[in-house]
Amino acid sequence: MQTAIQTENLDKAFTGGVVAVAGLDLEVPRGAIYGLIGRNGAGKTTTLRLLMGLLRPDRGTARILGADFWEAPRETRQRVAYVSQRQQLPGWMTLTELCRYVGHFYEGWDQAHARELAERWELAWDRPVAQLSAGQQRQAAVLAALAGRPEVLLLDEPAAGLDPIARRSLLTSLVESATHGTGCTILFSTHLINDLERVADHVGIMDRGRLTMAGRLEDLLQATQRVQVVFDDPAPPPEFVIPGAVRTQVSGPVMTAIVRLANEAQLEPIRAWRGVRVNVFPLSLEEAFIELYRPRDEGEAVAEAAVEQERAEALARSGATESAASRATPSLN
């Protein structure tokens, strides 16, 4: 698989010692629609700016189409378009003038596509950009990027501030550019995880300057599930632990956990337990993200420490627990 965008061991800190990106290894295959998510300050914007050569890395490399954009020639630059988070469009220009101006930078400029998008998004051609609403200015910036028919498109929160209809229309246009001609590789950051789940095929989750999870969306969804265990007894036995559980909650006879699931076999030991029913529910990407990254409250932290301790003790007695599990006959499952 060819790579369109790649960073290796990328580091960037700002004055005052704020570390924005730390040891980032990002790989975007050609033709992918890659969504980058993470909490505010996770390093998404800095990553995009480093890729575009707007910032110089402290260490490591950042390449688009094999080129380091700090020094890439114009021929390479015109194959890539970027819409930043706070797009500064020249406010006095009309959309007509903006397209004429930006069109000079792109060999593949597609004026018909620009017109089509302006019509679809109901953008005025002859009004100064500064007079457009914030959302429309955003659309104008995306329009200028898409009409260049780039091979690679970087978008920093493209849908921020758009109403639901404009947002859906933007997504449609992204899908359209991904399927147009030889296809366009799209890397975009967003907080709108449900939108991402629709259009993306790859996802990277950033946390404190690095990718904590990355890969095909489908694999990521498969890897995180909600597992619920219902006990016939009024409460789970103290040594009971769900393998791979990230967060565990117990309420009466019901134990629920967010589980990192490597494969189905991982749950076999608890399915074999006597007097339990095990249910596995899929999580949406948004739920999975929130469950994995929200800060734990105090009660949870205490409960988890207790579970951890139980797990450690259970491991110490692992001979006993294992034989208990193997003695048990699979019940309702």
Next chain:
Amino acid sequence: MLHFQIDTHSGVPVYRQMMDQVKYYVAAGALKAGDQLPSIRELAQTLAVNPTTVVKAYTELEHEGCLEMRHGKGAFVTAAAVGMSSRDREKALRRLARQLAIEAGQMAASLGQVLRLVQEEVEAVQGERAEPELPVRLSVVSRK
């Protein structure tokens, strides 16, 4: 054009939702053997979903024998799909029944109570319906 509805809050993979809805339309008679489905590009753009998701849904449906992909022409509903839809209906119903069983179990409801409620609801829905084509309206089309 058929209406597909994608719910990204449900946790059900998008391609799976699309597959369920194609089957639902076959079961409901809105799609017949030989009918052509929208092209991958067209459907991806209309729904604003990733094209590979549509490819995945179509490929899985082809694998199951519901669709036939004719090279350069598109995807068509097979004759076998119509026969299969009754089994899928059963499967889809079973999934919903299982969900009900789990939740009823959590609320410690009795079997008698569950059965009574199901019967009442089925009768109520049938009473509301003008044309009794399908005995029970399947909600395989994703919930809002």
